[in-house]
Amino acid sequence: DYFTPSTAPLQGIQALVTAGPTHEAIDPVRYIANHSSGKQGYAIAAALQKLGANVTLVSGPTNLPCPAGVTRIAVQSALEMLAACEKSLPADIAVCAAAVADWRVDKIASTKLKKTSATSLPKLNFALNPDILASISRDGPNRPGLVIGFAAETEAVEENAKSKLARKGCDWIIANDVSPQTGTFGGDNNTVLLVDQTGSESWETMTKNAVAEKLAQRIVEKLKLNT
Ligand code: CTP
Ligand code: CA
Helix, strand or coil: CCCCCCCCCCCCCEEEEEECECCEEEECCEEECCCCCCHHHHHHHHHHHHCCCEEEEEECCCCCCCCCCCEEEECCCHHHHHHHHHHHCCCCEEEECCECCCEEECCCCCCCCCCCCCCCCCCCCEEECCCHHHHHHCCHHHCCCEEEEEEEECCCHHHHHHHHHHHHCCCEEEEEECCHHHCCCCCCEECEEEEECCEEEECCCEEHHHHHHHHHHHHHHHHHHHC
């Protein structure tokens, strides 16, 4: 699509998008991670940019190229992702698509853990990571007018998404089933449910690019209603 500056529907809109996994270090050579590819978040960043938004993409480690015209801030850990998001506010819209690690290793070893004997196994202690979506949703005067989160579920998708919406204080949740048999994690398709305060709407299975474009369109409609 091509929009001249005067017709681009998100012209002048600042958008913050998080994407990808986070890597939580164990020692200088090891980390804990998850299977997020970053595809859905990158597709959303690209779709918003195409509609004229000024997009900052805060991304954990992925193999994806930065979408054209998007400003990417690359991070590793959840703590770095939160700091980068805070720096990128204020924004008009925030979409948190990152698969942020819920826990980090509480004391990262400064040297590589060694396997000193067959009987002594390393013990890892965890600390809870900050919830970036909840933090953006509760950011008082800096809160974006529209805050959208994802809910990665393997069961009771709608029910879990509704309680997440309330718990996090965001406006919409895009819920998806990430059970291994769905192929969502790493795959190109996604089957989602859009949940807001008033109810939920299920979208047919479509590519992650199509989900991104449909979501971007919904964002345009929502911002129009607010003006
Ligand atoms: N999220 C976040 N920061 C975290 C954890 C999650 O910003 N530390 C965001 C994700 O980007 C996503 C939403 O919160 O938009 C939901 O993530 P999810 O992992 O599904 O929810 P959790 O609250 O972590 O609950 P659980 O993993 O136990 O289902
Ligand atoms: Ca989680």
